[in-house]
Amino acid sequence: MIYIYIIGVDMAQPRVFCLVLLTVALGAQALTPSHHLSLSDVERLKGLLSQPFTDLASAYYSIVGLSKLGASVADENDACQFLKAQLDPMSVDSLFFAAEASQAISDCEIPVSNETRDILLAAVSEDSTVTQIFRAVSALSSLGLPLASQEVVAALVARIAKEDNVLAITTALQTATRLSQQAELGGILEEIEDLAARLDDLGGVYLQFEEGLEATALFVTAAYTLSDHADTEPPLKEDQVIQLVNSVFSKKSWDSRSEAFSVACAAAALSSNRFHVPVIVSTQGPATVSHSQPILHVGSTLLLQSSVLVESAQAVASKSVVLSQAPFSLRDGIFELNFMAGQPASGYYQFTVAVTGDSRLVANQVELKVKVSTEVAITNMDLSVVDKDQSIGTKTSRVDYPFKAKGSFTADSHQNFAMTFQLVDVNTGVELTPHQTFVRFHNQKTGQEVVFVAEPDSKNLYKFELDTAERKSEFDSMSGTYALHLIVGDATLENPILWNVADVVLKFLDEEAPAAIQSKTLYMPKPDIQHLFREPEKKPPTVVSNTFTALVLSPFLLLLILWFKLGANISNFSLSPSAVLFHVGHACMLGLMYIYWTHLNMFQTLKYLAIIGSITFLAGNRMLAQKAVKRLASK
Amino acid sequence: MSNSVISVISRFLEEYTTKTSNKLKVVDAYLFYILLTGALQFLYCLLVGTFPFNSFLAGFISCVGAFILGVCLRIQINPENKGDFLSISQERAFADFLLAHTVLHLVVINFIG
Numbered sequence: 001m002i003y004i005y006i007i008g009v010d011m012a013q014p015r016v017f018c019l020v021l022l023t024v025a026l027g028a029q030a031l032t033p034s035h036h037l038s039l040s041d042v043e044r045l046k047g048l049l050s051q052p053f054t055d056l057a058s059a060y061y062s063i064v065g066l067s068k069l070g071a072s073v074a075d076e077n078d079a080c081q082f083l084k085a086q087l088d089p090m091s092v093d094s095l096f097f098a099a100e101a102s103q104a105i106s107d108c109e110i111p112v113s114n115e116t117r118d119i120l121l122a123a124v125s126e127d128s129t130v131t132q133i134f135r136a137v138s139a140l141s142s143l144g145l146p147l148a149s150q151e152v153v154a155a156l157v158a159r160i161a162k163e164d165n166v167l168a169i170t171t172a173l174q175t176a177t178r179l180s181q182q183a184e185l186g187g188i189l190e191e192i193e194d195l196a197a198r199l200d201d202l203g204g205v206y207l208q209f210e211e212g213l214e215a216t217a218l219f220v221t222a223a224y225t226l227s228d229h230a231d232t233e234p235p236l237k238e239d240q241v242i243q244l245v246n247s248v249f250s251k252k253s254w255d256s257r258s259e260a261f262s263v264a265c266a267a268a269a270l271s272s273n274r275f276h277v278p279v280i281v282s283t284q285g286p287a288t289v290s291h292s293q294p295i296l297h298v299g300s301t302l303l304l305q306s307s308v309l310v311e312s313a314q315a316v317a318s319k320s321v322v323l324s325q326a327p328f329s330l331r332d333g334i335f336e337l338n339f340m341a342g343q344p345a346s347g348y349y350q351f352t353v354a355v356t357g358d359s360r361l362v363a364n365q366v367e368l369k370v371k372v373s374t375e376v377a378i379t380n381m382d383l384s385v386v387d388k389d390q391s392i393g394t395k396t397s398r399v400d401y402p403f404k405a406k407g408s409f410t411a412d413s414h415q416n417f418a419m420t421f422q423l424v425d426v427n428t429g430v431e432l433t434p435h436q437t438f439v440r441f442h443n444q445k446t447g448q449e450v451v452f453v454a455e456p457d458s459k460n461l462y463k464f465e466l467d468t469a470e471r472k473s474e475f476d477s478m479s480g481t482y483a484l485h486l487i488v489g490d491a492t493l494e495n496p497i498l499w500n501v502a503d504v505v506l507k508f509l510d511e512e513a514p515a516a517i518q519s520k521t522l523y524m525p526k527p528d529i530q531h532l533f534r535e536p537e538k539k540p541p542t543v544v545s546n547t548f549t550a551l552v553l554s555p556f557l558l559l560l561i562l563w564f565k566l567g568a569n570i571s572n573f574s575l576s577p578s579a580v581l582f583h584v585g586h587a588c589m590l591g592l593m594y595i596y597w598t599h600l601n602m603f604q605t606l607k608y609l610a611i612i613g614s615i616t617f618l619a620g621n622r623m624l625a626q627k628a629v630k631r632l633a634s635k
Numbered sequence: 636m637s638n639s640v641i642s643v644i645s646r647f648l649e650e651y652t653t654k655t656s657n658k659l660k661v662v663d664a665y666l667f668y669i670l671l672t673g674a675l676q677f678l679y680c681l682l683v684g685t686f687p688f689n690s691f692l693a694g695f696i697s698c699v700g701a702f703i704l705g706v707c708l709r710i711q712i713n714p715e716n717k718g719d720f721l722s723i724s725q726e727r728a729f730a731d732f733l734l735a736h737t738v739l740h741l742v743v744i745n746f747i748g
Contacts, residue, residue, distance in 0.1 A: 537686045538684075538686075539686060540682075540683040540684075544682075544683060545683075548675070548679045548683075551675050551679075552672055552675045552676060552679070555667075555668045555671035555672050555675070556668065556672075558667075558668060558671065559664055559665060559667075559668035562664035562667070562668075563661060563664055566657055566660050566661055566664060567657060568657070568661045586733070589737060590740075593740050593741070593744050596741075596744050596745075597744045597747060602745060605741070609737070609741070613737065620730060620733070621730070624726035624727075624729065624730055625726070627726055628724055628725070628726045631725070
């Protein structure tokens with residue numbers, strides 16, 4: 001019997017809640033919550049709130065927050081004493097924290113005096129901030145003091161016009177929940193819708209204020225508390241509610257006490273308001289059923305008065321409906337259903353589970369994926385060695401699982417090795433086609449491993465044939481004894497199989513025995529590569545170069561001799577300054593060329609050349625002019 | 636045939652030694668020197684290969700460039716060509732020669748590597 005396990009939450013204690021995960025439904029389904037607080041998350045929340053408090057504000061958050069979660073502080077008397085001690089009767093904030101916290105503790109009374117009342121009443125005016133008005137009104141109502149609701153409404157409306165931010169309006173909504181129901185709360189109720197329009201939609205999954213988690217949680221609390229108080233359904237659509245649930249409960253560790261407090265308040269508001277109660281349904285433990293474990297556990301947060309039923313269960317592979325409108329039975333607050341009674345075939349099933357019974361339920365239809373697993377058995381395993389030309393009859397031997405075949409099978413290049421078998425479901429006898437059916441050959445000596453796939457034919461009979469000649473490249477033509485293993489596996493099988501069926505001796509032709517490239521040596525360091533540096537160009541022997549250097553310089557000597565013979569001389573050399581300067585400058589230019597060759601780059605050279613060149617030019621110009629004058633004069 | 640060649644050559648040499656002025660002979664000697672240097676460099680390259688090709692090119696082009704500039708100088712200072720170069724005095728020709736050589740040397744040194 002399979003029992004679907006659902007955790008029921010007793011709605012008689014509206015303060016107890018735990019939101020359980022709702023699996024995300026894929027496909028064209030309504031949005032379902034993807035975040036929730038599990039029991040451990042709630043414990044963590046309580047833990048954060050239970051930390052010792054040092055001032056009135058943290059005392060307030062802790063005491064009231066824990067009470068929303070259905071828990072209480074460790075020592076109530078101590079807490080009460082703390083509140084009375086820390087109270088500053090002149091401060092509105094102090095009075096608010098103390099009054100609210102004392103309400104949450106039983107038998108804790110804060111002393112009230114006329115001055116207290118006057119201070120609180122004075123805070124209710126257009127000149128105080130919304131927070132001040134809220135705290136004053138809450139303190140007044142918690143302390144049992146009378147207050148004029150209409151005046152408060154007027155002050156709130158005036159303040160909302162001035163303070164238009166999210167937190168202020170949320171606080172105004174909270175204030176309205178403390179007022180008498182006869183007051184005109186219509187204008188403030190409309191603010192819920194306006195505020196909801198300000199929420200940011202993130203990816204269609206989250207809906208939150210840009211001010212953050214705390215603002216969103218406080219808004220949820222305020223909206224639902226006020227809607228309950230005014231008995232008007234809040235203008236939030238089902239999808240919006242789910243998105244708000246995702247936003248508020250996506251964070252599992254909270255930064256501050258006030259954030260934890262806001263989350264606790266939101267959770268309490270969502271689980272016990274009169275209009276929208278999100279419900280969460282999920283499986284407890286793996287969503288798998290089988291013959292040995294026919295129980296499918298499903299948890300949810302819910303009222304006991306509801307009923308859960310499977311609207312339809314459809315096999316994923318064949319799309320046939322296996323179950324329809326089957327109700328769950330409730331046992332110890334847990335919903336159970338027997339699924340294996342219908343003898344479903346192994347595989348995956350898509351369940352559509354609905355929770356009914358309360359019109360407030362939101363997101364009460366869920367898709368769950370359930371796996372039915374089974375055990376497989378191998379039958380009719382026949383091994384044979386078939387001759388290729390079919391001249392010799394086949395020798396078939398049957399092997400039973402888990403034993404190994406007695407003799408070994410020999411196949412050389414003229415023969416094929418064949419294997420046939422069937423896979424059946426142990427419980428139903430139905431033939432199975434699991435995902436993985438591998439045939440593995442393992443050579444013990446060389447460590448080689450070759451894996452093939454066995455394929456089923458149309459009658460679900462598995463066949464495997466090894467053509468020795470054709471497949472020799474996969475075996476690297478290594479003849480020898482190979483251990484044959486059959487591997488069967490699938491997600492829906494509880495007993496995957498690795499079975500050493502037999503030993504097969506394979507003989508290959510032209511064995512190259514490439515012993516070098518074995519898997520063992522594949523990962524050994526390879527031989528070092530010696531880097532060959534670029535060979536320098538072949539240069540001629542130094543003798544030749546030296547000879548030619550001398551040869552190339554020799555015409556200069558010839559030139560000098562020729563000039564001497566011609567009678568070229570420097571007798572006309574005038575020692576005028578420009579001539580000297582010119583020759584010096586020219587010599588410098590030639591020297592610069594040499595320095596350029598050895599040290600400088602083009603830019604530097606051009607710079608120096610410009611300097612020297614201009615001097616040389618000017619001097620040379622002068623000198624040549626003088627020479628020209630002399631020449632023309634002598635003519 | 637060879638007779639006429641020899642006679643042409645001997646006639647040419649005779650005319651050359653008598654008619655050309657000393658200045659031009661000086662320049663001719665310089666040109667001959669440049670020619671020899673270039674030819675020897677080329678011979679070396681043929682024998683040994685063009686290994687530092689840039690160096691060979693730098694050296695060879697230096698010789699070729701110098702030869703050309705020398706020829707230009709010779710043309711410009713030859714008094715027989717005065718009609719063609721009315722605005723260019725001998726000094727000016729020499730100054731041009733020097734300037735062009737500066738540029739040539741700059742390029743050659745850059746390329747010689």
